Amino acid sequence: MLFITIATSGMDPRQSAVVGNLLNPSYTFSLATTYSVPMSLWQRLINTFTHIAVPFLWRHWSIVPEIQKQITARFPDLPPLLEIERNSSLSLINSHFSISQTIPMLPSQVEVGAIHCNPAQPLPQDLETWISGAGPEGVIYFSLGSKVQGSSMPTKYRDAFIESFRRLPHRVIWKYDVELNGVSDNVLIKKWLPQQDLLGNNKVKVFITHGGLLSLQEAIYHATPLLSIPIVVDQPRNALFVKNKGLGETLLWEELTADALVSTLTKITKNPQ
Structure with a gap:
């Protein structure tokens, strides 16, 4: 059984087609758009384009291929990252519905946003x-x-x-x-x-x-x-x-x-x- 943990500081992984959760771009914002609800027709068209383009560029052009090179060099027997993604059993997602858009999620996707937050400790x-x-x-x-x-x-x-x-x-x-x-x-x-x-x-x-x-x-x-x-x-x-x-x-x-x-x-x- 394979697991994948998604914990990013700069993006909300729910906004792209990650681990099989295909989201409706007519009401789900992509990473690259900042619109109010409800979106206009033109905004929904732009949002649909970014829903398609950003995940493709991220996984096949810019980010994932570079990370794959580093991982393959150190762990040659590890399956490719995109294969691990397809076979994942659980996704821990660094977001939370209270401070982002509420959207439908798969049973294997669990929001853990702010899990790193702790009560303040004494300062130096x-x-x-x-x-x-x-x-x-x-x-x-x-x-x-x-x-x-x-x-x-x-x-x-x-x-x-x-x-x-x-x-x-x-x-x-x-x-x-x-x-x-x-x-x-x-x-x-x-x-x-x-x-x-x-x-x-x-x-x-x-x-x-x-x-x-x-x-x-x-x-x-x-x-x-x-x-x-x-x-x-x-x-x-x-x-x-x-x-x-x-x-x-x-x-x-x-x-x-x-x-x-x-x-x-x-x-x-x-x-x-």
């Missing part, structure tokens, strides 16, 4: 001291996830963040992969941070995020308000969910300025909801 002493000194204004936590490098951010956006943080009364903890000059004294730069332990701290008032799936799940689990600034793939759809469900606010990169950041962050921190 340096972080605890920094947060404790923030006073009643609290702390803003800023991270673009584990894949996006802060140093790749265009200068105009980085400067907008630096300027906005200088004008805020809060302390800021910023996950950034290199040393950053010009930041104000209320900003702490770290290359890596215990994200869930920070989100579970009641001093953290806002989480500025790219809107990745795991970050969204962790923020909801720890009830931390969000400022979502999506970049690619499923993140725009996640940002729409954040806005529509009252979990926080959303900004697009093309509208990102110091004034917009200050205004939006102030709105979030002053909103008792």
Whole structure:
């Protein structure tokens, strides 16, 4: 008996024809679309195309073939990945109906989204001291996830963040992969941070995020308000969910300025909801 575990941080595997679950594109969103319900005819046509194209490209052109090369080199006797998929007995899927679209699923498909979330643990002493000194204004936590490098951010956006943080009364903890000059004294730069332990701290008032799936799940689990600034793939759809469900606010990169950041962050921190 073969098993396959699907646990991805960037996509919802239910949106493609994975392990035999063929979904109706007239009402089931694909990975690459961000529409409201009900979709128009044109939107459904685009959605149908992406339902077909994205899984094909993923499994036969871009992702799976590259992974297959690595696996074959290390485990030459292992069956091909697509054969394992066809013969799988159980799929553990990193999504949950409470924070995504509710759709029909096969008995062999089990949603385990947020299974990785845990109660916050005590912070390292340096972080605890920094947060404790923030006073009643609290702390803003800023991270673009584990894949996006802060140093790749265009200068105009980085400067907008630096300027906005200088004008805020809060302390800021910023996950950034290199040393950053010009930041104000209320900003702490770290290359890596215990994200869930920070989100579970009641001093953290806002989480500025790219809107990745795991970050969204962790923020909801720890009830931390969000400022979502999506970049690619499923993140725009996640940002729409954040806005529509009252979990926080959303900004697009093309509208990102110091004034917009200050205004939006102030709105979030002053909103008792």
